[in-house]
Amino acid sequence: MRKVKIRIKDLSKNFGEKRVLKNLNLNIYESESLAIIGESGSGKSVLTKCIDGLEDYDSGNISYENIKNIKKLSTSKKNDYMGKFGILFQNAALFDSLSIEENLKFCKKDNFKKILKDVGLPASILKEYPNDLSIGVQKRIGIARAILKNPEILILDEPTTGLDPIISKQINFLIKKLVKEKKITTVTVTHDMQSVYEFSDYTAFIENGSISWYGKSKEIKKKGNKSILNFIKGVY
Numbered sequence: 001m002r003k004v005k006i007r008i009k010d011l012s013k014n015f016g017e018k019r020v021l022k023n024l025n026l027n028i029y030e031s032e033s034l035a036i037i038g039e040s041g042s043g044k045s046v047l048t049k050c051i052d053g054l055e056d057y058d059s060g061n062i063s064y065e066n067i068k069n070i071k072k073l074s075t076s077k078k079n080d081y082m083g084k085f086g087i088l089f090q091n092a093a094l095f096d097s098l099s100i101e102e103n104l105k106f107c108k109k110d111n112f113k114k115i116l117k118d119v120g121l122p123a124s125i126l127k128e129y130p131n132d133l134s135i136g137v138q139k140r141i142g143i144a145r146a147i148l149k150n151p152e153i154l155i156l157d158e159p160t161t162g163l164d165p166i167i168s169k170q171i172n173f174l175i176k177k178l179v180k181e182k183k184i185t186t187v188t189v190t191h192d193m194q195s196v197y198e199f200s201d202y203t204a205f206i207e208n209g210s211i212s213w214y215g216k217s218k219e220i221k222k223k224g225n226k227s228i229l230n231f232i233k234g235v236y
Helices: 044-052 075-082 100-107 112-118 123-127 135-147 165-182 193-199 217-223 226-233
Strands: 004-015 018-029 033-038 059-064 085-088 153-157 185-189 202-207 210-216
Touching: 004 044, 018 044, 018 185, 018 202, 018 210, 033 044, 033 165, 033 193, 033 226, 044 153, 044 185, 085 135, 100 112, 100 123, 100 135, 112 123, 112 135, 135 153, 135 165, 153 165, 165 185, 165 193, 193 217, 202 217, 202 226, 210 217, 210 226, 217 226
Parallel strands: 033 185, 033 202, 085 153, 153 185
Antiparallel strands: 004 018, 004 059, 202 210
């Protein structure tokens, strides 16, 4: 039986007069990989930032296991909650002036060699600097940093953006492998439908600030509504 990890109910988020999320409802299930797709500016990244606590929301509710509403958490408990997440930011967001080892030390762990092996990189790369590495390698390091603390939930923001098809496929395979082996609940924001098909179990499509379609990723083309099928075809 699928177990709900995070329950989102009637979530709304405004930036000034612009309403980005509108009474959005979504369940995220334990040990599953969820892809969130939609047009640029549809609120995908805002939604994940509300989920992991980086953004506050205006109304509605996000509950996590026995936490009934994360918005009501004290500062210390909110920090504990945020510590349950590992995040791969778009473009990896590594510090260029720091070595790879120094970038990883922000997680206050020291099992760097093992985690690098998990993402297919040699330990010798610890002395390198981000600017000297390809964007594909930087993404792998970003993933390593995201999973270093053994998070319960992994959030990936556009993990294949800027990568060629071959490297994108390698990153997709890596994510699929990590999700399966570590059983991490994973939420991925992406425009890359190949990523959706290759490693996500379910897909949620955001339209006009709400979820207009949710279902198994492998069934999108058969059971998807008109909006998501047009999105896939690039028809608006």
